[in-house]
Amino acid sequence: MALKALDIYKLLPKKNCKECGDPTCLTFAMKLAQGKAEPDLCPYISDEAKSTLGASTRPPIQKVTVGMGTLSVTIGEEFVFYRHEKTFYHQPGIMYAISDTESDERIREVVREIRNCHLTRIGIDLLLNGLAITADSGSPERFASALTIATAGNPDLPLVLMAADPAVMEAGLGICGNYLPLIHAADDQNLEVFCGLAKKYGAPLIVRGSDPEHLAALTERCTGLGITQLMLALSGDEGTFVRYSTLVRQLALARVVPGLGYPVFYDARDTGFSGAICGIAKFASVIVTRPLTRTEMQAVLVMRQNIYTDPQKPIQITPGLYRVGNPSRSDPVFLTVNFSLTYFTLQGYLEATRRSCWLLIVDTEGMSVLTAVAAGKLSEAVVKDGIEKFRLADEVDHKTLIIPGYASPLSGRIEEYTGWNVIVGPRDAAEIAAFMEEELK
Amino acid sequence: MTLTYSPGWTASIREVVIGATASEGGTRRVSYRIGGEADLPAIGPGRRPLIAFELCDDPAIWPEVVRCACTSLIDNPPDWARYVDTILGVDLIRLNLSSTRRRNFIAYDAVSRIVRDILAASSLPLMIEGSADPDIDSKVFQQCGEAGGKERLVLGTAEAARYRSVAAAAIAYGHAVIAQSPIDVNLAKQLNILLREAGVPDDRIIIDPYTGALGYGFEYTYSTMERIRFAALKGDGDLAMPMIAAPSDSLTVKEVRGSVHSHETAIAWEVATSVAAALAGAAILVVRHPGSVQPLKESLKNLWPEGGMI
Secondary structure, three states: OOOOHHHHHHHOOOOOOOOOOOOOHHHHHHHHHOOOOOHHHOOOOOHHHHHHHHHHHOOOOOOEEEOOHHHOEEEOOOOOOOHHHOOOOOOOEEEEEEEOOOOHHHHHHHHHHHHHOOEEEOOEEEOOOEEEEEOOOOOHHHHHHHHHHHHOOOOOOOEEEEOOOHHHHHHHHHHHHHHOOEEEEEOOOOHHHHHHHHHHHOOOEEEEOOOHHHHHHHHHHHHHOOOOOEEEEEOOOHHHHHHHHHHHHHHHHHOOOHHHOOOEEEEOOOOHHHHHHHHHHOOEEEEEEOOOOHHHHHHHHHHHHHHOOOOOOOOEOOOEEEEEOOOOOOOOEEEEEOEHHHHHHHHHHHHHOOOOEEEEEEOOOOOOHHHHHHOOOOOHHHHHHHHHHOOHHHHOOOOEEEEOHHHHHHHHHHHHHHOOEEEEOOOOHHHHHHHHHHHOO | OOOOOOOOOOOOOOOEEEOOEHHHOOOEOOOEEEOOOOOOOOOOOOOOOEEEEEEEOOHHHOOHHHHHHHHHHHHOHHHHHHHHHHHHOOOEEEEEOHHHHOOOOOOHHHHHHHHHHHHHHOOOOEEEEOOOOHHHHHHHHHHHHHHOOOOOOEEEEEEOOEOHHHHHHHHHHOOEEEEEOOOOHHHHHHHHHHHHHHOOOHHHEEEEOOOOEOOEEHHHHHHHHHHHHHHHHOOOHHHOOOEEEOOHHHHHOHHHHOOOOHHHHHHHHHHHHHHHHHHHOEEEEEEOOHHHHHHHHHHHHHHOOOOOOO
């Protein structure tokens, strides 16, 4: 439950010492209420007040950044359990794992695979986010040299350094520590040293334990040492992951276990493709997997795009006159709305007919045909506007538009208002091939 | 202290029985009880979703990639069914009567013949996807229902605009019904109420929320399924039916059709969609590519290690 500024003010020492950087305790309280300041900035705050505030001013899941620059990955800061409640905000970073025992050439190859992965769907670039290097060699020298190879020419590629031995981790951080790599992982044995390393480089730290309770205890120790850029490591098969990840998310959102208010890291090296899909659906914020095949990689990136699409905002396509195939001046013109899903579905089925045609996309503010007709966003005026703006008459030498089946109530008005003839097409894009065969011989 | 969280569920998913063994009056070697869960999918005790393989009686409209993968089997549906049962090892067979989608279909006798042939070829429980045309539905579903005898088939598909024929056949012969609505929790609820009023018992309805293909609206399906499961666990009896996900559009999307690696793409698309649908609450997952079965089995085994019991 979020506290109001005045409630927070009551918990502060009310000294107006300005040491937090704010002129008064009240203005500091207002910042805390908005999540724009951390309670730690106040040197005189009581532990009790800090824990009360810590649990109420921060988002239920801490925001964490991995890497620097345009490729950096920001995760956490999530507020809901179901995407339909609002949206999932920060999509998981997907990292390919490689062992430092692999050859230098293989390491270069996997880095190339990550960097060359470019998939564009509905106008958005989908990317793999980085590389995870595991210190299976056990040798500080080899770990460092593997990282030198991986980062040559790619200093900005986000990294996960996976080593339990502090000496090995330190050697790795010596190569790339300034680029905020994710440190995997602090456990019961090495926690103090790893916290020291995380502090030295300002890098985010993953804690690893046997279950959520253990993880919460470890993060409490880390925050006690001043480390707050933390992640919780989960591993195991899909079922184990889903059960723990669900519990962590539920407890974090309920704010009942402050030590669990951190994004989840899923080591899916053993579960691969199916593990990555489970990670995306069930709250993982960084997923490390073996390098996937090209088709698996595409399915994973598209799944991530689907699950992290904001349900409140339809994805839109820019209105305009689009070509399917290589249309001539006599080829048919299909009209539809600028809801991207409608566009891409229709385009796919039109391409499958292997006949060229024109696709006139008018601006319905991203609404689907049915909702646009109901809300008056698809109207004769919008159609006329589209015909004129995109100079349809200059491109074709006929005056016939094929409109979606669900827009049939508008057919008469469109004809009158635009002077174009209207043919009512099918309701379902899947029927477009049959429609073309019968109606447009 | 072990950490736990109680989401405050008050109800569970209704159970539906599919297939009938000899002791239950049918001839199937196994029957399944689906549903029954009282928590989120893969959380707490629950049943592993069943994998159904869909085949058809007229492969002309079937996805190219499946026709290639199933080779000449597709010209002989009983052989195809045997292969799916014994070699692929799925849980259920779904027969799609694609022949009924042809213009001017009148071969009603062939419908009961093919249903009998498939029931003879494999002793797995059977689902049937019938016609989609109100003018022929009545005769087609009557034939299916009768040919299915006491086998407790699953008949599909009932939609708000045309559910009476399939409902009538299900009521007359004791089969279950698939109730499909266009990715909308309220329409799903409405259709269940219509079916109940038509006389279909609640424990013989399976919700098909309609599965948008990955990359083509799957997120709408995913959230609709999550909402249905949530409503059911919170006590909405009109939505407390088990769900089926049939990513049948997945194999006709551009990525699969246009790919040089069309088989790998088909499998990746079907498996990804099925795993996510299982996590959103599907009790039955329908696939069409033979290569999807093994990876999907493996994944479901990890997600539901206990397998069957509640």
